[in-house]
Amino acid sequence: MSTWREDLDTSSEMFSLMQSIFANVSDAILVVDRDGLIAAVNAALEQMTGWTEKELVGIKHICELCLGMATCMEETSCADCFFKQVQMPSFEMRLRTRDGRDYPVTASSARLPDGANGELVMVIRDMSAQQRTEKERYQHKLTNYAIAAQEEERKRIARELHDGVGQALYSILVGLNVVGQGHLSDPIRQHVNDLLQMTSKAMEEVKRMALELRPSALDDLGLLPALRSLMKRVEKSFDIQVELHVQGERRRYSAAMETALYRIVQEAMTNTAKYAKASQLGIVFEDREKEVVVTIVDDGIGFEVEKALHTGKGLGIFGMRERAQLLGGTVDIRSAPDEGTTVIVRIPVSKEET
Ligand SMILES: Nc1ncnc2c1ncn2[C@@H]1O[C@H](COP(=O)(O)OP(=O)(O)O)[C@@H](O)[C@H]1O
Ligand SMILES: [Mg+2]
Known part of the structure; x- marks a missing residue:
């Protein structure tokens, strides 16, 4: 043939x-x-x-x-x-x-x-549509993994800073105090006092770095206490009045959800502090049983959201959305020049979440 x-x-x-x-x-x-x-x-x-x-x-x-x-x-x-x-x-x-x-x-x-x-x-x-969904699922998995690994690493470094460097500095401080109580000539006493001041400043710096990396309150006490302490730090560092209103039941959520919400609110607050020239920042935290809705509002200069995202800025906003999407949620940003900015975060709560 x-x-x-x-x-x-x-x-x-x-x-x-x-x-x-x-x-x-x-x-x-x-x-x-x-x-x-x-x-x-x-x-x-x-x-x-x-x-x-x-x-x-x-x-x-x-x-x-x-x-x-x-x-x-x-x-x-x-x-x-x-x-x-x-x-x-x-x-x-x-x-x-x-x-x-x-x-x-x-x-x-x-x-x-x-x-x-x-x-x-x-x-x-x-x-094919199937290949596309599979690829998206794979990418979600990778992002999820990268975010979880980053949080774990931050937790480890924060703990090491606090327990290692922090404790060492504390021991130095105690030692210097003992030295300061002895009979010293004036120049040496001055020297010891300077060292005491430098050491306590370094201790504060280490504490701040550990807190910024990952507050232990987030794991130990939960989202709301961690947010309250974040608010205090923002109020102290920037001249902004921050208020938090909580509506609905107060409960703990899964670690992934608490971390995501904390990071999203942290990014929104940092943006307000960095760009908005705002005098007030309000956060409303609502537990609506099947979903948590957090609204972050500032009275600042606002911005054109689409334009900011298209000019290659917007890594922070992208990250906020990515974190919410991984948990099946959304981040909606409403803003316009001179009209302040409102960020609305919605994350569904499944039964096993809490
Ligand atoms: N609350 C805000 N008020 C005014 N401008 C904002 C606010 N949030 C974000 N922006 C603008 O949107 C841009 C993108 O923000 P973001 O995605 O967090 O990226 P980054 O903070 O890295 O610049 C910022 O550079 C800023 O111009
Ligand atoms: Mg940002």
């Missing part, structure tokens, strides 16, 4: 077969010349991106369609672009569509032999 290859005895038959495959295959195919300019596309690519062959071939550069690529495990920079490789069997990339959407796809690329019209051929496949 002959194979279909053997049946194709003329090169024109082979050519029309290839053309038919190119036109009808469901994967998108893209050929790029040696300068990165698009040299050929098939119908599937037109469908996927919304651009027509006419709008692409000889006009658009591959970089105009690529919003970044990733190998299966990590983000890859433009410096390690598939375009520079001889062959990339499988990678993920984000395609830019005609209507400005960011379209995640899986792709493979191969350099064509010398003499071919194009330099590089890419086969692009729509990432």
